Amino acid sequence: MAERSCGQCTMCCKVLGIVELEKPGGRWCPHCAVGRGCTIYETRPGECRTFHCLWLLRETFGPEWRPDRAKFVMYGSADKAAMVVNVDPTAPDAWRRKPFYENFKRWSAEANADRTHLIVMVGDEATVILPDRDVPLGRVGEGDRIVSRRVVVNGRERIEPRVERAAGLS
């Protein structure tokens, strides 16, 4: 259950794709009154009803993390294998700003320990944040999965993420 209210934020109505509406990610939903809310609130799709971003769920995030201010929406992936930072395409570098980037770096170490990923999406372009580097993976489409393997280079473990395509090609 969400502890906060969205207030004037409507950012998920832009960055998320809504299958039921055939709305692509990164574009405003035609039913969104930007900064005010949903104009079809009573009949909005189930995807919208069940979505709660992490800012809404965790009161530890300060006001600067509210998605309309931060210009990205954070949430767990459906398969629970990743935390996603879905960025407003009109502010593609928003996730690199203070205080966000240093927190993402810290969380990436925790994600790696749990064998999950911290993924930045700008449109359908994915970047995996790792403690030692950021890895751009290019386009990740519907059904594609981001997987990692651990390799040892010069005696040090290194994480190598890649896209496993829905068709089984990599």
Ligand code: SF4
């Ligand atoms: S991004 Fe989060 S805070 Fe903003 S409207 Fe969506 S659920 Fe509410």
Ligand code: SF4
């Ligand atoms: S239907 Fe309403 S809640 Fe769902 S994306 Fe559109 S404006 Fe947002």
